[in-house]
Amino acid sequence: MSSLEIVKQPTCEKVDVLFFQPVRKEGAWLFSNALLQLASFLHQHGFKTKVVHLGLNRNYKKTIRETLFKYDPKYVCIGLRWFPNLYAALQAIRIVKSINKKIVTIIGGHTASFFDREIMEANPFLDFVIKGDAELPILNILQGGEPINCSYRDREKIVRKPIKYTQTKTELDGLHLVDLKEIVDNIYGINLMQLDRLREPLLPRAYVWCGKGCNYNCIYCGARRDSQKKLFNRESAIFRSVKDVLIDIEEYSKVGFSTLDFDFDPFIKDKSFYLRLFDRIEKNRFNCVFNCWTLPPENLLASLHDCFKETIVVLSPETFDDSIKAYYSEKDLGKPYQSNEQLKETIELLKDYENLYLELYLLEGMPLQNKNSLKTGLEFTNFIVNKYPTIYKRLPDMLDVDTKSLLVYRPIYVYPLQIDPSTFMDKKSNQLAKKSGMTICRKTFDDYYTYSKKDFYNQPRNIFGFNPSFNRKIKNNVNLYYDLLDRLFGNNITYQKTISYN
Numbered sequence: 023m024s025s026l027e028i029v030k031q032p033t034c035e036k037v038d039v040l041f042f043q044p045v046r047k048e049g050a051w052l053f054s055n056a057l058l059q060l061a062s063f064l065h066q067h068g069f070k071t072k073v074v075h076l077g078l079n080r081n082y083k084k085t086i087r088e089t090l091f092k093y094d095p096k097y098v099c100i101g102l103r104w105f106p107n108l109y110a111a112l113q114a115i116r117i118v119k120s121i122n123k124k125i126v127t128i129i130g131g132h133t134a135s136f137f138d139r140e141i142m143e144a145n146p147f148l149d150f151v152i153k154g155d156a157e158l159p160i161l162n163i164l165q166g167g168e169p170i171n172c173s174y175r176d177r178e179k180i181v182r183k184p185i186k187y188t189q190t191k192t193e194l195d196g197l198h199l200v201d202l203k204e205i206v207d208n209i210y211g212i213n214l215m216q217l218d219r220l221r222e223p224l225l226p227r228a229y230v231w232c233g234k235g236c237n238y239n240c241i242y243c244g245a246r247r248d249s250q251k252k253l254f255n256r257e258s259a260i261f262r263s264v265k266d267v268l269i270d271i272e273e274y275s276k277v278g279f280s281t282l283d284f285d286f287d288p289f290i291k292d293k294s295f296y297l298r299l300f301d302r303i304e305k306n307r308f309n310c311v312f313n314c315w316t317l318p319p320e321n322l323l324a325s326l327h328d329c330f331k332e333t334i335v336v337l338s339p340e341t342f343d344d345s346i347k348a349y350y351s352e353k354d355l356g357k358p359y360q361s362n363e364q365l366k367e368t369i370e371l372l373k374d375y376e377n378l379y380l381e382l383y384l385l386e387g388m389p390l391q392n393k394n395s396l397k398t399g400l401e402f403t404n405f406i407v408n409k410y411p412t413i414y415k416r417l418p419d420m421l422d423v424d425t426k427s428l429l430v431y432r433p434i435y436v437y438p439l440q441i442d443p444s445t446f447m448d449k450k451s452n453q454l455a456k457k458s459g460m461t462i463c464r465k466t467f468d469d470y471y472t473y474s475k476k477d478f479y480n481q482p483r484n485i486f487g488f489n490p491s492f493n494r495k496i497k498n499n500v501n502l503y504y505d506l507l508d509r510l511f512g513n514n515i516t517y518q519k520t521i522s523y524n
């Protein structure tokens with residue numbers, strides 16, 4: 023279809039900027055909260071914006087064609103936070119330009135920031151990659167100013183500007199969601215997306231953005247302090263203001279969300295943030311999912327108990343091998359050291375609150391994990407489930423009926439390490455990986471592009487991104503945990519049989 027074929031109909035609801043959330047495969051994929059925030063920001067600056075999820079019709083090409091026709095935008099912005107979206111995101115740009123080459127195409131997010139040059143080179147249809155924080159850079163493009171934080175084309179040449187704009191706490195003030203019914207093309211569809219993908223209690227969940235960055239430097243994480251420096255030029259974590267977060271919560275509430283999901287917890291920075299926030303939320307109005315990056319202090323548990331109807335407290339010790347946790351912490355490759363004993367103390371506190379439930383996240387494939395880590399891990403898992411059955415047994419009742427029948431939820435989750443573009447970037451991490459028998463097989467833009475394309479078409483692919491023997495080890499270990507969990511939970515809880523990765 024050429025640009026001429028876009029016939030302007032009187033029914034066309036013209037917008038300035040259209041945001042697309044790309045898919046991983048046709049259909050379900052969560053919505054990035056960054057798109058909602060950016061669309062809200064531009065809306066506050068007088069631009070008409072719409073956010074569209076390309077998974078809604080299970081045919082992303084059709085959705086692109088239909089929404090371009092419906093909204094006739096001047097700019098199309100595509101979110102590329104998550105690397106599994108790479109293939110579909112770049113395809114989307116191609117399709118947009120093939121329909122109307124006058125539309126200015128912009129891409130941004132973690133993965134786009136990491137591969138800005140390669141993405142520009144591989145995609146002649148793309149006009150701008152915005153690196154790092156995007157509010158001011160995107161506004162500048164729309165207002166015709168000098169591009170900042172951008173890679174773009176000047177005739178045939180690719181110009182790569184450094185990341186000069188990194189939001190400070192003060193610059194976050196005043197950023198909040200506006201009128202979701204107005205800026206999101208199909209709110210109902212977005213809620214469905216979650217139900218389609220996840221098999222968990224308390225769905226759909228509104229993800230509440232509370233801050234940026236991280237103070238920790240976990241070796242296996244693409245959002246570690248060192249990666250934040252490269253991707254965002256950000257030195258340490260910052261919280262938003264309680265006032266703006268409360269506005270977001272109201273916006274989510276207006277469109278029907280009743281569960282709030284928090285996943286930002288660099289406690290070292292501000293221990294009082296959540297206490298102040300929860301103090302201002304009406305009691306028993308919402309449910310909550312609270313992801314703790316470190317162990318929560320007692321007053322935070324008490325505050326969750328007081329504020330919400332039901333709360334799932336998610337703890338991510340990653341491993342039950344204390345010696346690995348201690349080593350990572352000492353070498354600045356992990357979170358502050360917190361032992362299994364301290365974890366037990368936290369669970370003891372938690373179990374006394376009748377409306378708090380526990381979910382545990384473990385990670386398999388971390389450097390230095392060995393046979394002993396596996397043995398300790400299985401033993402400690404066994405111990406926790408047997409000692410604290412009540413905090414798990416209450417959870418299935420919170421699953422909705424449809425989800426229950428799918429039998430794929432278990433409250434202890436063993437997550438296989440999956441390499442993402444900004445992990446293992448430095449020499450120290452690479453040496454440690456090598457020492458642990460890991461060879462990282464996914465490094466370049468082409469590696470990620472090929473991976474995400476195969477993923478899209480469901481072809482055989484290297485899911486974790488390591489050498490075959492290490493991949494096998496991860497898979498076997500994860501399945502050993504799931505065998506154990508099957509035995510422990512039996513029929514008392516919805517569960518998933520051993521996972522298979524192809």
Ligand code: B12
Pocket residue numbers: 051052053054055056057059060099100101102103104105106128129130131132133152154155156157160219229231233234235236243244245285440442443444
């Ligand atoms: C919260 C979070 C989640 C939430 C998402 C909630 C939501 N609805 O958005 C949950 C828990 C669901 C989640 C899931 C996943 N996540 Co996550 N997540 C994060 C986390 C902790 C914070 C992101 C955030 O909210 N930031 C706040 C927003 C406002 O800022 P921002 O995203 O940086 O956006 C700014 C810029 O990046 C840029 N920008 C962003 N998008 C766009 C788009 C355009 C067009 C433009 C111009 C600019 C732009 O401008 C924004 C405003 O300044 C980050 C780690 C981190 N500290 O960054 C990981 C992180 C982003 N997640 C990651 C991953 C891998 C995942 C999963 C794929 C994990 C998995 N295997 O399942 C899933 C994908 C889920 C899905 N889509 O189905 C990786 C991404 C690495 C990569 N390069 O791909 C990160 C970096 C963590 C890590 N372990 O490495 N995640």
Ligand code: SF4
Pocket residue numbers: 236237238239240243244245246247315356357
């Ligand atoms: S605490 Fe560790 S795993 Fe969590 S975001 Fe920070 S660096 Fe990543």
